[in-house]
Amino acid sequence: MTTLEHCQQLDQNDPLRSLRDQFELPPGLIYLDGNSLGVLPRTAAARVAQVVTEEWGQGLIRSWNTAGWFDLPQRLGDRIATLIGAGPAEVVATDSTSINLYKVLSAALLIARNDHPTRLRVISERNNFPTDLYIAEGLCREHGGTLTLLEADELQAALVPESAQDVAVLLLTHVNYRTGAMHDMAALTAAAHRAGVLTVWDLAHSAGALPVDLTAAGADFAVGCGYKYLNGGPGAPAFVWVHPQHAERFWQPLAGWWGHAAPFAFTPDYKPAPGIGRYLCGTQPILSLAALACGLDTFRAAEPLGGMAALRQKSLALSDLFIALVAQRCAGQGLTLVTPLEHAQRGSQVCLARADGAYAIMQALIARGVIGDFRAGDGGRHPDILRFGLTPLYTSFADVWHAVEHLRQVLVSGEWQRPEFNRQQAVT
Amino acid sequence: MTTLEHCQQLDQNDPLRSLRDQFELPPGLIYLDGNSLGVLPRTAAARVAQVVTEEWGQGLIRSWNTAGWFDLPQRLGDRIATLIGAGPAEVVATDSTSINLYKVLSAALLIARNDHPTRLRVISERNNFPTDLYIAEGLCREHGGTLTLLEADELQAALVPESAQDVAVLLLTHVNYRTGAMHDMAALTAAAHRAGVLTVWDLAHSAGALPVDLTAAGADFAVGCGYKYLNGGPGAPAFVWVHPQHAERFWQPLAGWWGHAAPFAFTPDYKPAPGIGRYLCGTQPILSLAALACGLDTFRAAEPLGGMAALRQKSLALSDLFIALVAQRCAGQGLTLVTPLEHAQRGSQVCLARADGAYAIMQALIARGVIGDFRAGDGGRHPDILRFGLTPLYTSFADVWHAVEHLRQVLVSGEWQRPEFNRQQAVT
Numbered sequence: 001m002t003t004l005e006h007c008q009q010l011d012q013n014d015p016l017r018s019l020r021d022q023f024e025l026p027p028g029l030i031y032l033d034g035n036s037l038g039v040l041p042r043t044a045a046a047r048v049a050q051v052v053t054e055e056w057g058q059g060l061i062r063s064w065n066t067a068g069w070f071d072l073p074q075r076l077g078d079r080i081a082t083l084i085g086a087g088p089a090e091v092v093a094t095d096s097t098s099i100n101l102y103k104v105l106s107a108a109l110l111i112a113r114n115d116h117p118t119r120l121r122v123i124s125e126r127n128n129f130p131t132d133l134y135i136a137e138g139l140c141r142e143h144g145g146t147l148t149l150l151e152a153d154e155l156q157a158a159l160v161p162e163s164a165q166d167v168a169v170l171l172l173t174h175v176n177y178r179t180g181a182m183h184d185m186a187a188l189t190a191a192a193h194r195a196g197v198l199t200v201w202d203l204a205h206s207a208g209a210l211p212v213d214l215t216a217a218g219a220d221f222a223v224g225c226g227y228k229y230l231n232g233g234p235g236a237p238a239f240v241w242v243h244p245q246h247a248e249r250f251w252q253p254l255a256g257w258w259g260h261a262a263p264f265a266f267t268p269d270y271k272p273a274p275g276i277g278r279y280l281c282g283t284q285p286i287l288s289l290a291a292l293a294c295g296l297d298t299f300r301a302a303e304p305l306g307g308m309a310a311l312r313q314k315s316l317a318l319s320d321l322f323i324a325l326v327a328q329r330c331a332g333q334g335l336t337l338v339t340p341l342e343h344a345q346r347g348s349q350v351c352l353a354r355a356d357g358a359y360a361i362m363q364a365l366i367a368r369g370v371i372g373d374f375r376a377g378d379g380g381r382h383p384d385i386l387r388f389g390l391t392p393l394y395t396s397f398a399d400v401w402h403a404v405e406h407l408r409q410v411l412v413s414g415e416w417q418r419p420e421f422n423r424q425q426a427v428t
Numbered sequence: 429m430t431t432l433e434h435c436q437q438l439d440q441n442d443p444l445r446s447l448r449d450q451f452e453l454p455p456g457l458i459y460l461d462g463n464s465l466g467v468l469p470r471t472a473a474a475r476v477a478q479v480v481t482e483e484w485g486q487g488l489i490r491s492w493n494t495a496g497w498f499d500l501p502q503r504l505g506d507r508i509a510t511l512i513g514a515g516p517a518e519v520v521a522t523d524s525t526s527i528n529l530y531k532v533l534s535a536a537l538l539i540a541r542n543d544h545p546t547r548l549r550v551i552s553e554r555n556n557f558p559t560d561l562y563i564a565e566g567l568c569r570e571h572g573g574t575l576t577l578l579e580a581d582e583l584q585a586a587l588v589p590e591s592a593q594d595v596a597v598l599l600l601t602h603v604n605y606r607t608g609a610m611h612d613m614a615a616l617t618a619a620a621h622r623a624g625v626l627t628v629w630d631l632a633h634s635a636g637a638l639p640v641d642l643t644a645a646g647a648d649f650a651v652g653c654g655y656k657y658l659n660g661g662p663g664a665p666a667f668v669w670v671h672p673q674h675a676e677r678f679w680q681p682l683a684g685w686w687g688h689a690a691p692f693a694f695t696p697d698y699k700p701a702p703g704i705g706r707y708l709c710g711t712q713p714i715l716s717l718a719a720l721a722c723g724l725d726t727f728r729a730a731e732p733l734g735g736m737a738a739l740r741q742k743s744l745a746l747s748d749l750f751i752a753l754v755a756q757r758c759a760g761q762g763l764t765l766v767t768p769l770e771h772a773q774r775g776s777q778v779c780l781a782r783a784d785g786a787y788a789i790m791q792a793l794i795a796r797g798v799i800g801d802f803r804a805g806d807g808g809r810h811p812d813i814l815r816f817g818l819t820p821l822y823t824s825f826a827d828v829w830h831a832v833e834h835l836r837q838v839l840v841s842g843e844w845q846r847p848e849f850n851r852q853q854a855v856t
Contacts, residue, residue, distance in 0.1 A: 024485045033489045040485035045477060048715060052476050056661055057452045057468035061461045061799060069662060096710025098684030099527060126696060131685035131710060134698035138683040142570075149696060178694075227711065233484055234497060234714035255566040256526030257559035266606075266804055268554060268577060270562035282524025282559060283655065285716035286662035287476060371489060376694055 001328055002401070007321065010397035016305055016314050020394040022298045023231075030370045030399045030406075035177075035205055035349050035389030038231030044294040051290040072289045073237075073258075073280055079296045080230070080239050083308060084203060084222065085213030091241045092276050093292060094258075094284055097204060097225050098131045100240035103252035103279055104221035105136060105171065107242065108198045109143050110250045112168030116196060119168040120145035123159075123197075125152055127382050129177045132202055136171055151381070152181060156191060164195035174212065175205035175347030178375050178385055180319075180339035182206070182347045186217040193218065204228060207239070208299065209348035209391070210315060211308040220246055229348070229391060232292030240279050247275045256281035298393055314392040315348045318400055322350045322388060325404035333411040338385060349389045353377075358384035363421035364410040370403045429756055430829070435749065438825035444733055444742050448822040450726045451659075458827045458834075460800045463605075463633055463777050463817030466659030472722040479718045500717045501665075501686075501708055507724045508658070508667045511736060512631060512650065513641030519669045520704050521720060522686075522712055525632060525653050526559045528668035531680035531707055532649035533564060533599060535670065536626045537571050538678045540596030544624065547596040548573035551587075551625075553580055555810050557605045560630055564599055579809070580609065584619060592623035602640065603633035603775030606803050606813055608747075608767035610634070610775045614645040621646065632656060635667070636727065637776035637819070638743060639736040648674055657776070657819060660720030668707050675703045684709035726821055742820040743776045746828055750778045750816060753832035761839040766813060777817045781805075786812035791849035792838040798831045 011017055024040040025031065031039060055067040064070050077091035084091070094100070105122070112119045122136050126149040133149070140147045145168065150158055155172075158164060170192045175182045189199045201222040206212050208229030214222055220243050226236030251272040257263045258280035261271040272278035302311055323337060338351040354361065362374040365386075377383040388403065410416050439445055452468040453459065459467060483495040492498050505519035512519070522528070533550070540547045550564050554577040561577070568575045573596065578586055583600075586592060598620045603610045617627045629650040634640050636657030642650055648671050654664030679700040685691045686708035689699040700706035730739055751765060766779040782789065790802040793814075805811040816831065838844050 024481075026486045026488070029488075031488060037484075037489045037492075039488065040480065045480045045485070048480050049473060049477055052468065052473045052661070052719070053452075056465075057473070058454045060454070060457075060459060060467065061465045061801070062794075063662065064465075095523070095527070096684070096712070098686075098710030099523070099682060102682055128696075129685075130688070130691075130694050130696060133696050134683045134685060134688065137698050138679075138681050142681060233480070234491065235711045235717075237713060238710070251566075253566050253570060254527060254530055255562045256524070257557075257562060258526075260558070260562065263558075264804070266558050267806075268556075268558060268561050270565050282526030282666070283663045284524070285665060285713040287715040287719055288713035289663075291480070291715055366490075373489070376692070378695075 002321070002325055004398065004401050007397040007401040014314065014397070016302065016310060016392065017396070019298070019301055020396065022301060023394045025394065028369055030403050032370065032372045032388040032390065032395065032399070032403055034391030034394070035228050036373055037227055037234060038229060038295060038391065039394060041231055041294040041298050043297060044233065044291050047294050048287060048291055051287055069286050072286065073284055076289060076293055076296060077239060077276070080207065083212065083299060084207050084224070084241065085215045086241045087215065090244060090276055091239055092279055093226060093237050093239045093289065094280050095238060097202065097223050097238040098135055099254065100223040100238050101132055101135045101202065102139065103254055104200055104223060104240060104242060105139050105169065106253050107246065107250050108169045108200055108221055109139060109145065111246060112198055113143070119166055119196070121167045122147050122169045122171055123155070123167055124149055124171040125155070125173070125176070126150060127176065127178050128173050129202065129204065132171060132173060152183070155188065159188070159191040159195050159197065161195040164197055167195065167197045169198050169200055171200045173202040173204060175209070177205055178351065178382065180347045180349040180351050182345050184344070185219065189217045189219050205347050205349070210312045214241060219243065226292045226295070230292065231295030231298055233288060233295065236288055236292040236295065237284060242276055242279060244275065251278050254281040258282055302393065311392040315390055316343050316346065318390040318392065318395055318397065319346060319348065319350050321397055322390065322400045322404060325401060326352065326407070329404055329408045330411060348391065349387060352386045353383040354386065355383070357416055358386050360421040361410055361416040362386055364416040365406055367421070368406045368410070370406045430749070430753055432826065432829050435825040435829040442742065442825070444730065444738060444820065445824070447726070447729055448824065450729060451822045453822065456797055458798045458831050460798065460816040460818065460823065460827070460831055462819030462822070463656050464801055465655055465662060466657060466723060466819065467822060469659055469722040469726050471725060472661065472719050475722050476715060476719055479715055497714050500714065501712055504717060504721055504724060505667060505704070508635065511640065511727060512635050512652070512669065513643045514669050515643065518672060518704055519667055520707055521654060521665050521667045521717065522708050523666060525630065525651050525666040526563055527682065528651040528666050529560055529563045529630065530567065531682055532628055532651060532668060532670060533567050533597065534681050535674065535678050536597045536628055536649055537567060537573065539674060540626055541571070546594055547624070549595045550575050550597045550599055551583070551595055552577055552599040553583070553601070553604070554578060555604065555606050556601050557630065557632065560599060560601060580611070583616065587616070587619040587623050587625065589623040592625055595623065595625045597626050597628055599628045601630040601632060603637070605633055606779065606810065608775045608777040608779050610773055612772070613647065617645045617647050633775050633777070638740045642669060647671065654720045654723070658720065659723030659726055661716060661723065664716055664720040664723065665712060670704055670707060672703070679706050682709040686710055730821065739820040743818055744771050744774065746818040746820065746823055746825065747774060747776065747778050749825055750818065750828045750832060753829060754780065754835070757832055757836045758839060776819065777815060780814045781811040782814065783811070785844055786814050788849040789838055789844040790814055792844040793834055795849070796834045796838070798834045
């Protein structure tokens with residue numbers, strides 16, 4: 001049996017343990033929800049205060065130039081690029097993931113239709129994050145296309161060239177939000193390209209959690225989230241990447257002045273900025289971008305310690321430990337592991353299904369100061385889920401031990417059956 | 429001649445003078461650019477710090493419920509509604525003005541096409557703010573429509589029913605960003621409706637600057653800006669209003685999970701939220717929304733003093749004074765008043781044209797601590813412009829006196845001709 005002492009020893013020996021000091025972690029809380037909202041970087045309070053008091057308060061309109069507000073989307077984009085295998089000037093931090101997805105999926109559909117007028121179908125995963133499906137559904141209606149939802153294990157077959165002749169785009173979230181299962185981006189992209197299909201990747205649960213290499217995979221488009229593993233704060237702006245070979249072929253439909261080649265010429269005709277710049281639209285929320293910059297800063301300290309590769313190694317060690325502890329300590333409690341055991345197929349979270357009570361079990365854990373989250377199933381193939389995000393920048397091995405111990409106690413004691421844990425309410 | 433003493437007396441007698449104390453105004457600065465970026469409300473630094481340190485730092489994911497993050501777009505929308513003549517639950521604060529315009533113009537085009545398949549034309553003003561035209565241009569291309577740009581004095585004729593049979597939408601900014609000229613929203617909306625045309629109003633330069641009554645005008649759609657007269661901070665989220673009769677007829681194309689009827693049911697099919705809720709898309713930048721709330725708070729203190737009507741009265745007194753002082757003190761200096769003298773046609777800014785040197789004159793003023801801005805002309809009917817925003821919450825009559833005195837000195841001395849003021853650079 002794995003002991004707490006063993007886990008504490010793992011923390012002692014963890015070459016990344018000092019990275020945790022970059023964050024404000026509420027005392028007594030075991031926070032395993034950094035895949036929903038990352039924790040507060042220590043620098044953020046002072047930095048945001050400076051933006052408010054000095055840059056806005058004193059600099060006022062001048063700060064667009066003097067404080068570098070204008071090119072924040074590009075500068076933060078360049079830093080995100082280093083985490084996802086993109087080049088300089090290929091990424092901008094802007095708007096929300098949903099809106100960025102609308103931009104790139106629109107562009108992808110335009111390119112597909114231009115090159116192959118009969119390609120009108122978008123393929124995605126049935127339990128992809130819903131907003132991705134909603135955006136795709138709307139765009140398919142607009143473009144006269146169809147959206148086909150498949151299970152993950154049906155994707156390869158659907159990308160056989162003979163089956164995919166009417167397919168324009170493969171739209172996938174790299175790591176599934178419900179299961180933590182990770183797609184093989186390079187293999188699926190290669191299969192898609194063999195079938196003449198473009199790929200759009202949502203990196204919401206991978207950017208900052210594990211190494212991503214969009215360039216090596218030959219991906220076409222990507223979007224991702226600023227407030228999960230990038231620790232950018234609640235509702236932080238998202239990001240968007242477009243392969244340079246596609247960036248200037250069309251312009252995306254949200255063609256606003258920030259994406260104009262000369263926004264301050266104030267000409268009545270739209271002329272798109274070169275490259276990724278045309279994926280900007282309107283004025284961006286500077287306070288929120290400033291906080292995102294602090295989140296991105298926390299990855300700098302990881303660089304001399306091995307960067308994303310080292311973070312990935314720790315993330316897998318954390319999830320291996322979580323899985324082992326659940327197997328050892330919660331056997332016979334009706335939990336099923338949903339996250340793949342295979343490292344190559346696992347993101348940075350552990351998901352457990354249970355036929356009943358998953359919602360209440362998570363409420364009982366939260367009451368004990370262990371924060372994960374609950375994701376409702378569909379009553380069919382996809383069950384209700386307990387989701388635990390493991391964020392290698394700040395999650396410790398002892399955190400994992402304590403979390404599983406609380407889970408064990410909640411289950412064994414029947415504590416989760418108390419009425420107060422069974423009132424359904426909004427849960428993020 | 430109007431004296432400084434007279435202006436100081438106007439400030440003494442100004443019933444709204446205490447409202448200025450709600451803001452942090454940099455000492456020694458005369459800030460006449462609140463129509464580009466409003467000044468910092470005194471409450472904002474502490475409130476944003478609380479959101480960062482307590483709500484994000486300690487509350488973490490729980491704050492979506494416990495700190496009321498979820499319904500911030502609706503709650504701020506309800507407060508904006510009181511400034512623009514909209515009802516409760518008719519406005520949401522979200523995204524950028526450009527993106528919100530895309531949503532409402534899409535919806536307007538869908539409604540128009542549904543009711544009258546031959547109506548495919550959008551009419552707007554040639555010197556409307558460019559991003560509005562870019563968004564309209566993109567949507568017209570997408571919907572197979574055309575965008576017709578007219579001068580302001582050509583609009584009424586274009587809305588004669590016989591001329592407007594193919595027109596779907598009239599898209600106007602209520603107060604023109606270049607000239608400060610205000611359209612008669614009620615009259616133009618009535619003319620549009622007589623011709624079967626829907627109206628979309630951009631309130632970027634009117635919300636918070638002067639009374640707007642969308643309901644009384646019978647307008648159809650409106651968007652507006654959070655960072656100008658609403659003092660929401662750099663890049664603050666914008667807002668969107670849809671007349672209740674249209675709100676549920678279609679859903680807008682940016683159909684993301686925040687606009688879903690049950691976002692946390694995580695169903696794969698999009699089902700739009702009732703009413704204005706469906707005009708939300710993705711997760712919103714909470715830090716920036718919190719600052720916008722502080723900006724909106726500053727209007728509360730104005731309510732017992734007469735609210736928007738009293739603010740409007742002061743705004744007109746400020747611009748009347750500005751115009752009179754320029755006439756008295758800058759005669760013979762080549763300045764032309766672009767802003768209408770007629771109160772009913774004037775927004776809350778004063779714009780002056782000059783055949784040459786407008787850019788350098790503004791740079792010289794900024795170097796003296798008088799901040800307005802420069803807007804480039806088109807070399808034709810629309811000249812280069814010096815723009816001075818008058819924000820009745822915090823601009824004083826003495827500010828106006830000093831600003832015009834600096835302008836006089838810059839012109840009379842030829843100071844603006846110094847080389848350092850003639851280097852063109854990005855100006856917001």
